[in-house]
Amino acid sequence: MSIWINDETRVLVQGITGSQGTFHGKMMIEYGTEIVGGVTPGKGGQVVELSGRSVPVFNTMSEAVSTTEAVASVIYVPARFAAPAIIEAADSFHELNGGGLIVCITEGIPTLDMVKVISHLEKRPGVRLIGPNCPGIISPGSDGGCKIGIMPGSIHAKGRIGIISKSGTLTYEAVAQTMSVGEGQTTCVGIGGDPVNGTGFIECLEAFENDPDTAAVVMIGEIGGTAEEEAAAWSKNNFSKPLVGFVAGATAPPGKRMGHAGAIISGGKGTAEEKFSAFEAAGIHIARDPSKIGEALVSALVEAGLRES
Amino acid sequence: MFRESGVAVQRGVHCTTVEQALSAYDSLNSDVVAVKSQIHAGGRGKGDLFCPDSGELVMQGGVKVAFSREEVENYASNILGHKLVTKQTGPSGKIVSNLYVESGCEIAHEYYLAMLVDREEDAILIMASTEGGVDIEEVAETSPEAIHKVWFDPSDGLSEEVANSLGDSLGLSGNSCTSFTEMMVSLASLFTEKDCSMIEINPLVRDGNGLMVALDAKVSFDENATFRHPWREGLRDRSEESDVEVRAHEHGLSYVDLEGNIGCLVNGAGLAMATMDVIKLYGGEPANFLDIGGGADSESITAAFEIILEDTRLEGILVNIFGGIIRCDMVARSIIEASEETGLNIPLVVRFSGTNHDEGRKVLEESDLDVITVSTLGDAGEAIVKAIGGN
Numbered sequence: 001m002s003i004w005i006n007d008e009t010r011v012l013v014q015g016i017t018g019s020q021g022t023f024h025g026k027m028m029i030e031y032g033t034e035i036v037g038g039v040t041p042g043k044g045g046q047v048v049e050l051s052g053r054s055v056p057v058f059n060t061m062s063e064a065v066s067t068t069e070a071v072a073s074v075i076y077v078p079a080r081f082a083a084p085a086i087i088e089a090a091d092s093f094h095e096l097n098g099g100g101l102i103v104c105i106t107e108g109i110p111t112l113d114m115v116k117v118i119s120h121l122e123k124r125p126g127v128r129l130i131g132p133n134c135p136g137i138i139s140p141g142s143d144g145g146c147k148i149g150i151m152p153g154s155i156h157a158k159g160r161i162g163i164i165s166k167s168g169t170l171t172y173e174a175v176a177q178t179m180s181v182g183e184g185q186t187t188c189v190g191i192g193g194d195p196v197n198g199t200g201f202i203e204c205l206e207a208f209e210n211d212p213d214t215a216a217v218v219m220i221g222e223i224g225g226t227a228e229e230e231a232a233a234w235s236k237n238n239f240s241k242p243l244v245g246f247v248a249g250a251t252a253p254p255g256k257r258m259g260h261a262g263a264i265i266s267g268g269k270g271t272a273e274e275k276f277s278a279f280e281a282a283g284i285h286i287a288r289d290p291s292k293i294g295e296a297l298v299s300a301l302v303e304a305g306l307r308e309s
Numbered sequence: 310m311f312r313e314s315g316v317a318v319q320r321g322v323h324c325t326t327v328e329q330a331l332s333a334y335d336s337l338n339s340d341v342v343a344v345k346s347q348i349h350a351g352g353r354g355k356g357d358l359f360c361p362d363s364g365e366l367v368m369q370g371g372v373k374v375a376f377s378r379e380e381v382e383n384y385a386s387n388i389l390g391h392k393l394v395t396k397q398t399g400p401s402g403k404i405v406s407n408l409y410v411e412s413g414c415e416i417a418h419e420y421y422l423a424m425l426v427d428r429e430e431d432a433i434l435i436m437a438s439t440e441g442g443v444d445i446e447e448v449a450e451t452s453p454e455a456i457h458k459v460w461f462d463p464s465d466g467l468s469e470e471v472a473n474s475l476g477d478s479l480g481l482s483g484n485s486c487t488s489f490t491e492m493m494v495s496l497a498s499l500f501t502e503k504d505c506s507m508i509e510i511n512p513l514v515r516d517g518n519g520l521m522v523a524l525d526a527k528v529s530f531d532e533n534a535t536f537r538h539p540w541r542e543g544l545r546d547r548s549e550e551s552d553v554e555v556r557a558h559e560h561g562l563s564y565v566d567l568e569g570n571i572g573c574l575v576n577g578a579g580l581a582m583a584t585m586d587v588i589k590l591y592g593g594e595p596a597n598f599l600d601i602g603g604g605a606d607s608e609s610i611t612a613a614f615e616i617i618l619e620d621t622r623l624e625g626i627l628v629n630i631f632g633g634i635i636r637c638d639m640v641a642r643s644i645i646e647a648s649e650e651t652g653l654n655i656p657l658v659v660r661f662s663g664t665n666h667d668e669g670r671k672v673l674e675e676s677d678l679d680v681i682t683v684s685t686l687g688d689a690g691e692a693i694v695k696a697i698g699g700n
Binding site for chain 1: 397462504536575578589631634662685687688
């Protein structure tokens with residue numbers, strides 16, 4: 001089992017005829033994802049050949065959703081067109097299916113565009129947005145699985161650990177470390193590092209709490225904002241499984257943006273130390289050393305009686 | 310920008326020389342003027358000016374009130390070309406090459422005001438306090454009840470009611486409250502139209518006639534929205550930016566200078582921060598944050614490696630790549646190319662994981678480059694610190 005997606009999830013690619021959309025569309029199909037169509041305005045009626053599969057292209061999301069019965073979409077369009085693409089997907093899923101999953105990979109969307117998107121999504125309660133500026137979501141299966149995003153599929157394997165992260169490659173690092181201690185994943189969610197985004201830590205934790213196949217969760221945060229603190233406080237009373245936490249940026253100087261738009265310590269707030277302290281106060285197993293996330297996971301599992309050593 | 314948008318400000322002139330400051334004083338025709346250092350950092354009023362060569366203290370305070378032509382001349386020459394060190398610039402300070410000479414204003418009361426994107430509420434927050442002119446972080450700590458907040462949705466804009474209610478909380482009434490409301494509504498449209506990420510007005514003053522005036526402000530823009538605001542390029546002051554950061558930006562790299570001696574080259578912002586953290590945990594000091602980004606190609610990676618190689622402070626370099634779309638063998642070839650051009654004479658540790666990591670390692674090992682290859686993040690931290698003679 002997994003959260004939000006599985007082997008059967010039918011996925012559309014928004015921006016399928018662009019270089020990113022085509023490349024990742026192919027990679028997703030090779031991993032086993034059910035890519036059922038794509039959308040590029042003005043290119044409706046075309047067919048894209050991706051790894052031996054003929055994928056139909058539509059002009060609009062509503063046409064694509066009604067024809068293909070897709071329940072999810074992944075967005076690879078450039079930043080200036082991304083906000084309208086999210087809104088179009090949200091409206092189509094809302095009107096035709098009552099809800100759906102949107103994964104936005106695009107980096108560099110203006111913050112105010114995202115503020116407007118989030119306020120629009122409040123009127124579409126069945127629609128879940130993951131991202132933007134994220135690697136996406138993946139649930140490894142016994143053979144392939146469902147990958148909606150840009151992460152390298154090959155480093156993952158089916159297992160019992162849930163992973164939530166603000167970062168891209170640092171998520172891969174966490175995956176590699178869980179693999180090195182012999183643990184696979186139920187689902188890995190990259191929530192993205194932008195200041196204003198869709199799904200947050202708490203919604204992921206809630207879904208993992210309710211997923212019977214997830215035994216433990218690794219949560220990777222970074223400096224900036226207070227999402228980690230809020231997740232820690234929430235987890236104390238609502239999350240019963242072993243939880244391991246790491247926060248990137250303990251050495252980051254204040255006032256400097258560390259790559260991600262949201263990764264900035266402002267006015268002395270949003271430091272790694274505050275987040276680690278909040279994790280500790282909530283009883284989360286912390287790894288202060290990012291190379292010891294795997295070890296921290298093992299000790300959390302051992303302590304919970306879920307593993308011998 | 311404020312004036313165009315209808316936000317009340319004092320008359321003032323931008324100057325770069327003492328002569329310009331004096332003619333500004335003459336043209337403003339005001340008994341009192343403020344002479345203000347213009348740098349991209351706050352805390353100027355309480356900052357100190359030093360001679361960049363001798364390090365000698367020239368003057369205390371980067372914002373001065375002058376009552377005569379002589380005082381303007383004195384302040385302007387003490388500010389221009391000197392190094393201003395404030396709480397926000399760090400000990401290295403910033404050389405001041407721009408001044409703003411502004412006509413004086415009768416101040417009945419000083420307020421603080423900030424408008425920014427609230428990432429927790431997914432809305433725009435306006436924060437105001439009756440304690441103007443002072444350090445807002447201090448107010449937040451000592452008397453948080455003195456800070457009043459309202460929010461607005463950028464799709465709807467700021468309503469007069471909401472702006473008015475904030476004016477009420479600040480104890481404003483009559484024409485002062487009307488003037489405040491008008492200013493807030495104009496400021497809110499400026500914020501959304503120009504894609505700001507923060508506007509801070511400190512102090513915002515009530516003048517002798519009860520009208521609100523923005524006496525000093527800092528505005529920062531959302532860089533992601535630059536594509537719809539080409540005019541921003543004209544406001545840019547290259548002297549405020551470090552050459553390396555500008556160069557890195559041109560190659561799609563994100564670079565932040567730090568104080569240490571171990572250069573880092575990493576793909577991904579989170580992993581780049583984690584790499585810095587590991588270096589520190591193993592007893593070393595990172596010299597920079599460098600994220601080559603997800604779309605890096607061989608040209609940008611070569612540029613990234615050259616930027617690092619040129620840093621004379623370095624005693625070692627750590628490359629940490631978790632291949633996804635980026636292939637480790639491509640990174641390996643770029644490292645070799647850059648080293649051949651620029652020369653490598655300090656220890657280099659490379660950690661490859663993910664896509665084509667074995668091929669990448671093979672490429673490095675078969676080259677003439679003196680390189681230590683490792684496969685885990687922990688080994689990488691340990692190896693680089695050991696290689697430069699740390700513990």
